[in-house]
Amino acid sequence: MPIHPSDEVVAAWARLIKASRLALAAVEADLKKAGLPPLGWYDALLELRRAAGPLRPVELEGRLLLAQHNVSRLVDRLEAQGYVARQPCEEDGRGQLVELTDSGRDLLRRMWPTYRAAIHRHVGAKLGDEQAATLARLLQRLLQS
Amino acid sequence: MPIHPSDEVVAAWARLIKASRLALAAVEADLKKAGLPPLGWYDALLELRRAAGPLRPVELEGRLLLAQHNVSRLVDRLEAQGYVARQPCEEDGRGQLVELTDSGRDLLRRMWPTYRAAIHRHVGAKLGDEQAATLARLLQRLLQS
DNA sequence: TCAATCTTGATGCATACGCATCGATCTGAT
């Protein structure tokens, strides 16, 4: 097992970091310009909508790849704005259930047009569908195990 | 010009963000475990070494894709640890020159084995060289224009 | 020449993040 990554791997790593930072900053800037909350809020609310029901913070932690204390504080902020509601968890007295509110659902709907346009502008416009599919497939490998 | 990115583009976007965050967190964790400074320090020092001479902060800003105030404070921290030195800029009285010190060169050398192993572990081990080259090429498109 | 504007870099302030730790609860072994 080589400890030296190949030049190809090092180049892929360097561009992964640069490209993601650039694209993320550009998309966040578009959201901000439109007076919308940051992307992290969308991600969290989207996971809740996908789950079609309340989620435990620890589940959000896994799905969002966030540290525990960051989930705790993100939920604080979302709750303060009324986009989610915390409820006690019956099965586990330590835990709680985080639930999407109507206002949260509405925020998802309001953010998507701007978010969608930003994804197109900063990613879609630079890749064909075929290339995007290949990129998605390769990145998927980095997410596994 | 479509405002709707295709499903392939949206998937590529989502995985770009997730994969880069996961890989970055893993590599940072390895560096920290080895008692080494964060990756941003390495990046900055590396750009200075590549430049083979002092750089203006505004040049670092462009190469590192960082905001101006973040460069200013990153250089503060690097200077406080003796890894770089600020010098007045002759040609432009507003500006300054940031120069890599011997200690900074040494830090680059000391960090690389751990960094290299981390890149291999978290990226190289999951991609063949061919795949890494394809990934690098696709990501390059996101960095252009 | 000199005033208006732009560029460079620093900084005060508010917010977000990383780290360690805590209290509360659950789990499992005896």
Place this chain on the structure above:
DNA sequence: ATCAGATCGATGCGTATGCATCAAGATTGA
């Protein structure tokens, strides 16, 4: 039943980031 250890979520504290602004020097144009 009980107790050690693990898990869940919150929080205090230090540090890093984003935002707005500022001072100083460069540049432009009349």
